[in-house]
Amino acid sequence: MNPWAEDFPILNEKMNGKRLAYLDNAATVQRPVPVLRAVDEFYRTENANPHRGLYELSVKATERYENARHTVKEFIGADKDCEVIFTRNASESLNLVAYSYGLNFLHEGDEIVLPVSEHHSNLVPWQMVAQAKGVKLVYLYPDKEGRLTDDEMEKITPKAKILALAHVSNVLGSVYPVRKIADKAHSVGAVVVVDCAQSIPHFKVNVKDLGADFMAFSGHKMMAPMGIGVLYGREELLNKMPPFLRGGEMIEYVHEQSATFAPLPQKFEAGTQNVGGAVGLEAAIHYLQKVGYDKIAETEQALLNYTLDGLAEVPHITVYGGTKNRRDRCGVISFNVDGVHPHDVASILDADGVAIRAGHHCAQPLMDYLGVNATCRASLYFYNTREDIDQFLSSLKRVRGWLGLGT
Ligand SMILES: Cc1ncc(COP(=O)(O)O)c(C=O)c1O
CATH class of the missing domain: 3.40.640.10 (Type I PLP-dependent aspartate aminotransferase-like (Major domain))
Structure with missing residues (x-):
């Protein structure tokens, strides 16, 4: 049970029969009851x-x-x-x-x-x-x-x-x-x-x-x-x-x-x-203001570190943007899985209840600069938990195997 679910009932919804791990917060966040x-x-x-x-x-x-x-x-x-x-x-x-x-x-x-x-x-x-x-x-x-x-x-x-x-x-x-x-x-x-x-x-x-x-x-x-x-x-x-x-x-x-x-x-x-x-x-x-930006920053920074450390353990992943420099960055994490289109990654994760974004993120000149057409993007908010990230990482680890590629 997400500790914020009382305020954000949607976090208790099931997606594809699985617990929802909502990691598309850069697209839009959820609204609290107040x-x-x-x-x-x-x-x-x-x-x-x-x-x-x-x-x-x-x-x-x-x-x-x-x-x-x-x-x-x-x-x-x-x-x-x-x-x-x-x-x-x-x-x-x-x-x-x-x-x-x-x-x-x-x-x-x-x-x-x-x-x-x-x-x-x-x-x-x-x-x-x-x-x-x-x-x-x-x-x-x-x-x-x-x-x-x-x-x-x-x-x-x-x-x-x-x-x-x-x-x-x-x-x-x-x-x-x-x-x-x-x-x-x-x-x-x-x-x-x-x-x-x-x-x-x-x-x-x-x-x-x-x-x-x-x-x-x-x-x-x-x-x-x-x-x-x-x-x-x-x-x-x-x-x-x-x-x-x-x-x-x-x-x-x-x-x-x-x-x-x-x-x-x-x-x-x-x-x-x-x-x-x-x-x-x-x-x-x-x-x-009631939650407080200090608490938001602290929670998100901890989750960001946890996610980036977790991603570093998954083979065949390229992360775009700061991985060493974590002070001047937020919990928006773009990445690709070698040999797999980002849309396929997002669909496979969706089957596991994990909502991430895949595409050009309305930033095509940046995609060109990075030399890609699209990326996957997981983005965090303060109501996310380690459980969400664990669900995300374990689903991600299955992606290449699911498609018959080497893991
Ligand atoms: C950095 C940035 N600017 C502008 C926008 C546009 O926001 P909206 O679609 O709400 O106009 C977005 C939406 O994702 C964004 O991420």
């Missing part, structure tokens, strides 16, 4: 369209929504509530920056610098800006241990107008030294866009400490419902940017031929918002 209850309670007792009605229920819904914004603001260390824009997910947040900032403030000859390990969400939008504006994409390449060396950072020159990088790579698990790179980017006048989708579920993120001008994350990777995300932006930057999506609620006044726009944050929140999601996100933040 988050489910908060969303349920909102829809049962407080649901109305916020910012629209003058009646009490709508005022209540508005309060819940704006309280959630305030909780996020405190959680990430922003200066003001209006610097927190609710979106659907990290992808939408990053698109907002690319469309609204990138297309309007970058010019031919400028450069956008980004690690080759970026998730497509923090890469494809920048390709769009590069193609539309004649801007060059300059890539930083991590070393074998998944680190970005000082030499790579030399590529950040005064031509750089955007530095876009993930705090944690969703394939290598590397924790990039965001502050150091952001300082370098700021010294040449670039704007720093940090994708915290894979970091904020695991450790404290403070936008000031990171040196982020923009910061994006998704609720569903930190126990909130799917469909709610956040973009943080410095007020000065957000103020000068045009709206991303247009329509209801984001206007000040609309004439037949033109419109003026609402102040922040409404300027970037067109249409009816995901208030239930925002309420769930607030509950998830409270839950995270």
